[in-house]
Amino acid sequence: MTSADTTLAAPPAPPRGAPRGAPRRVSAHARRQRWGWFFVAPFSAVFVLMLVVPLAYAFWLSLQTKTIAFGSTFTGLDNYVKAFTDPAFLEGVWLVTRFSLVLIPLQMLVSLVAALVLDALTSRFAAFARLMMFIPYAIPVVIGALMWGFLYSPQFGPGAQVFGLFGLDSPSFLAPDSIFGSLVNVVTWQWAGYYMIILFSALRGIDPTLYEAAKLDGAGAFQTAIRIKVPLISSSLVVILVFALIGTLQFFTEPQILRAVASGAISASYTPNIYAYSLAFSYSQFNYASAISFALGVVVFLFSYLFLFLTRKRNGVF
Amino acid sequence: MAITLSTRPSGGAAQKRRQTPLDAAKRRGSEPGTTRSSRALTNLFLLALIVYFVTPLWWLIVASTKSEAGLFGGTGGALWFDQDFALGANLVELFTADNGLYLTWIGNSFLYALSGGIGSTVLAVLAGYGLAIYRFRGSRVFFAVLLGAVMVPLTALVIPTFVLLSEVHLTNTVWAVILPSLLNPFGVYLMRVYAFEAVPTELLEAGRMDGASELRLFFQVALPLLRPALVTVLLLSVVATWNNYFLPLVMVNDPKLLPVTVGLGQWLSLSRQGAAEAQVWNLVVTGALVSIIPLVISFLALQRYWRGGLSLGSLK
Numbered sequence: 279m280t281s282a283d284t285t286l287a288a289p290p291a292p293p294r295g296a297p298r299g300a301p302r303r304v305s306a307h308a309r310r311q312r313w314g315w316f317f318v319a320p321f322s323a324v325f326v327l328m329l330v331v332p333l334a335y336a337f338w339l340s341l342q343t344k345t346i347a348f349g350s351t352f353t354g355l356d357n358y359v360k361a362f363t364d365p366a367f368l369e370g371v372w373l374v375t376r377f378s379l380v381l382i383p384l385q386m387l388v389s390l391v392a393a394l395v396l397d398a399l400t401s402r403f404a405a406f407a408r409l410m411m412f413i414p415y416a417i418p419v420v421i422g423a424l425m426w427g428f429l430y431s432p433q434f435g436p437g438a439q440v441f442g443l444f445g446l447d448s449p450s451f452l453a454p455d456s457i458f459g460s461l462v463n464v465v466t467w468q469w470a471g472y473y474m475i476i477l478f479s480a481l482r483g484i485d486p487t488l489y490e491a492a493k494l495d496g497a498g499a500f501q502t503a504i505r506i507k508v509p510l511i512s513s514s515l516v517v518i519l520v521f522a523l524i525g526t527l528q529f530f531t532e533p534q535i536l537r538a539v540a541s542g543a544i545s546a547s548y549t550p551n552i553y554a555y556s557l558a559f560s561y562s563q564f565n566y567a568s569a570i571s572f573a574l575g576v577v578v579f580l581f582s583y584l585f586l587f588l589t590r591k592r593n594g595v596f
Numbered sequence: 597m598a599i600t601l602s603t604r605p606s607g608g609a610a611q612k613r614r615q616t617p618l619d620a621a622k623r624r625g626s627e628p629g630t631t632r633s634s635r636a637l638t639n640l641f642l643l644a645l646i647v648y649f650v651t652p653l654w655w656l657i658v659a660s661t662k663s664e665a666g667l668f669g670g671t672g673g674a675l676w677f678d679q680d681f682a683l684g685a686n687l688v689e690l691f692t693a694d695n696g697l698y699l700t701w702i703g704n705s706f707l708y709a710l711s712g713g714i715g716s717t718v719l720a721v722l723a724g725y726g727l728a729i730y731r732f733r734g735s736r737v738f739f740a741v742l743l744g745a746v747m748v749p750l751t752a753l754v755i756p757t758f759v760l761l762s763e764v765h766l767t768n769t770v771w772a773v774i775l776p777s778l779l780n781p782f783g784v785y786l787m788r789v790y791a792f793e794a795v796p797t798e799l800l801e802a803g804r805m806d807g808a809s810e811l812r813l814f815f816q817v818a819l820p821l822l823r824p825a826l827v828t829v830l831l832l833s834v835v836a837t838w839n840n841y842f843l844p845l846v847m848v849n850d851p852k853l854l855p856v857t858v859g860l861g862q863w864l865s866l867s868r869q870g871a872a873e874a875q876v877w878n879l880v881v882t883g884a885l886v887s888i889i890p891l892v893i894s895f896l897a898l899q900r901y902w903r904g905g906l907s908l909g910s911l912k
Contacts, residue, residue, distance in 0.1 A: 313810045314735055317726025321719040321784055322738075328779040329745060329753060336756030392645060395638055407642040409899075411649050416895040418839040420857040421884045424864060425652040428659065428881070429674075434667060436655070436674035471649065520747075528749040531841045538865040551751050555846070558755050567755050575752030582747040 333575065340569035350565075357569035366547035367570060374549050378526045381462050385522060386515065388470045393477035394503050408478065411471040419468060423535035426464045427452075431539055452540035464532050469525070473518045480514040481507055516589045520582050527578045530555070550574045651675075660686060660882040667877050686882040693876070698883055700852055701859040705838055705887070707770065708855055712777025713834030720780055720829050724787020725818055729795065739788070745781035751842050753779075758846050772847035773855070777837045783829040790825035791818070827901045838891060856887045 343353040361367050392411060396404050414422060428434045430451035437448030451460045484507065492502045508515075530551040537544040537552075546560065547553040550570060558567035658677055659667060663685065666678035690698050726732075727739055757776050761767050766775075795818045803813045819826075841857045848854060854862070860883050867875040 310810065311730045311732045314726045314730030314732030316810075317730070317814070318723045318738065321723035324719060324775075324778045325745065325781070328757065328776050329748065329781075332753050332756035332760050333748075335760050339756075339759060395641060399638065399642075403639065404642060407646050409896075410646045413653065413892065413895070414649060416835070416891045417653075417888050418841070418857050418891075420839070420841045420861055421888055422652070424860065424880070424884055425656050427864075429652060429655055434659070434674060434877075439673045439675070467649065467652070524747065524749055528751040530751055534841075535861060535864070538861070538868050541868075551842070554755055555842075558758070559846070564755075564759055568759065571752045571755045575748055578749040578752065579744065579747050583744065586747075 333572065336568040336572045339565050340572050342565050344563075344565055357566050358573060360566065361569055361573055366545075367550065367553055370547050370550045370553050374527050374529050377458070377462070377529065378523060380458075381465055381526055382519060382522045384462065385466050385470050385473060386519065388466060389473035389477055389518070390508070390515070392470070392474045393481055394507060396474070396478055397481040397507070398499065398503075408475070412475055413471065414468050415472040415475075417468075419531045420535055422468045423464055423532040426460070426467070427536050427539040430460055430536075452536070452543055454543040457536070457540055457543040461532055461536065464536075465526075468532075469522070473522070476514055476518055477511055480511040484510050516586075520585060523585065524578060524582055527581070528574065656881065656885050656888075660878075660885040662686075662878065662881075664875070664878045667881070682878070683882070686878050687886075690879050690882050690886065693879060694851075697851060698856070698859070698879075698886075701854055701856040702887065704770075704853060705855040705857070706890075708773050708777065708840075708844070709834045709838035711774050712837035713830055715774070715778045716780035716783055716833045717826065717830040719778060720783035720787045720833075721819075721822060721826055723784045724789075724825075725791045725795070725814060725822065727784070727788045728791035729797075729800065729818075742781055742784055742788075746785055748781075750779075754842050754846050761847070768848050768850055768853065770848075770853060773840075773844050773853075776843055776847075777833075777840070780829075780833050780836075783833055786829055787822070787825055791822055794821045794825070824901075827898075831898065831901060835891065856883070860884055860887065 340357050341352060341354055342350045343356060344350045396408050429436065432438065432448065432450065432452075435448075435451075437451065441448040449456060451457075488506055488510075489502055492506055497505065528551055529549045533544050533548050534552060534555075537548075544552075546556040551574065554567045554570040554574070557563045557570065655675060658675060661681050661683040662678045663680055663682040666680050666682060727735060727742075753776070758767060758772075761772050761775075766772050799817055800813050803817050808816070838855075839857065840855070841861070844855050844858045845861070848858075851859070851862075860880055863876050863880045863883065867877050867880060
């Protein structure tokens with residue numbers, strides 16, 4: 279569209295807004311478009327320095343291996359071969375995959391149900407519930423994990439007390455076989471409110487006359503929710519799914535903090551990010567850590583790009 | 597593949613009928629199938645939600661009033677106050693421990709969050725506006741790359757950036773935290789989407805007729821129109837930087853440069869591993885409570901902006 283404007287306005291008559299007499303090779307319109315570069319230049323500089331260069335450098339580092347005897351030597355894709363046959367790394371990948379499969383449906387269900395209920399109510403109590411549900415978003419992930427860590431802990435937490443009311447022993451939330459569920463709970467608590475608000479705003483954007491029509495057709499509240507509301511906010515659902523996926527695959531802070539309280543339940547290679555961190559800072563294996571970071575980045579990127587592409591009819595991003 | 601953007605709210609077909617007189621009032625009047633029992637049921641559901649989401653905070657408030665001994669074996673249990681109310685003593689100890697190290701951490705958090713947040717927002721507004729208004733050579737490619745960058749996990753950049761910055765001896769300085777925090781592709785994306793809708797080309801054309809320069813158009817015409825999105829991007833990036841843990845954990849190890857998130861994490865592992873006299877559980881808990889106060893207050897005070905901003909965050 280714009281290119282058509284430019285060609286039309288080009289040589290014969292000078293464009294209307296331009297001062298007369300000045301011979302122009304390019305029209306003022308086309309010339310003006312160059313201002314775009316002026317506006318994007320500062321961001322581009324940061325983009326190149328803080329994203330492109332580090333990624334390129336990490337890739338370069340990941341192609342080398344440093345040994346005490348030989349220094350840095352070029353070893354090609356050896357580090358990647360090593361990573362994808364390294365049980366510690368693969369277990370981490372498997373963990374975040376399982377984690378996404380459990381967490382994301384749960385989180386979306388909680389936030390969707392809450393948003394639907396809150397959308398149907400207009401009481402002050404509902405507004406208060408909405409605010410309380412959203413508060414965890416204002417709390418740093420570190421503090422969220424820390425609070426839950428204390429709540430889970432047998433010394434500090436209310437576990438014994440609460441379960442004692444029912445005459446039960448408190449489950450040990452920080453034991454190796456229950457830490458997975460405990461982490462799912464921390465993340466759900468932290469983010470469900472944020473997702474709920476996104477869905478809630480989307481629900482508020484729906485034209486209420488649609489509900490009238492549904493009601494005339496004899497649909498109940500439940501049917502209206504399932505048949506009308508959910509399909510109409512599907513683009514928001516896709517978006518939070520992608521957010522949740524990107525977030526989960528780079529899982530780091532919560533397990534890293536809970537490591538400090540749950541001795542032994544969370545290993546130094548629990549998730550790929552924790553593994554990369556330990557490799558770099560406990561073992562000084564920066565080349566191998568770079569390979570893992572780079573591999574993680576590429577995998578997450580491909581997953582989310584593919585996902586957005588497959589759901590492009592729904593998400594409105596492409 | 598042409599990348600086009602639909603910024604219409606989901607429910608596109610419904611849009612046309614949006615302006616009919618039937619509106620919010622109607623929604624309020626008729627909640628289909630509302631009976632007394634179902635209303636009680638939903639309220640019970642909401643109550644359960646509130647209890648779940650507030651319990652950890654309640655615990656934190658209660659626990660920060662307890663002394664070290666009260667934390668372990670208080671009289672009121674974990675979810676109620678101890679007979680020994682030690683909040684004052686905890687606060688004094690918190691602000692004086694290690695020569696006021698905690699205050700330094702809070703100061704650092706403010707420094708990082710404000711400089712990273714404001715810086716990245718300025719970059720995002722400029723770039724978003726540039727992408728929305730001008731069709732310069734490469735702008736389409738630029739936008740496609742930007743969209744891709746939104747999906748690059750930022751934590752995967754942390755270790756590579758650390759290695760790079762250590763080559764130029766910038767690690768363990770404030771710049772190691774501030775510079776990477778300036779990168780906010782998602783903010784640019786939001787600004788681009790918003791500017792595309794909010795800044796009418798006719799208005800800019802009219803300004804050009806009057807001889808206004810492109811810079812003046814940006815500052816005097818576009819910027820006021822972009823204000824809502826600007827506040828949103830600013831809030832989102834300030835919060836993201838304030839909450840960041842992985843980046844400062846990797847980048848700085850001088851205790852005087854740590855933000856409060858990493859500092860508290862260190863006190864936590866010290867208490868876990870250290871001998872009895874190194875244990876500062878009460879400081880970890882009180883410090884956690886104090887550190888969330890600024891954000892929770894700003895959050896409640898700026899509720900209006902949050903709500904507007906988050907619907908924008910859903911990309912619609």
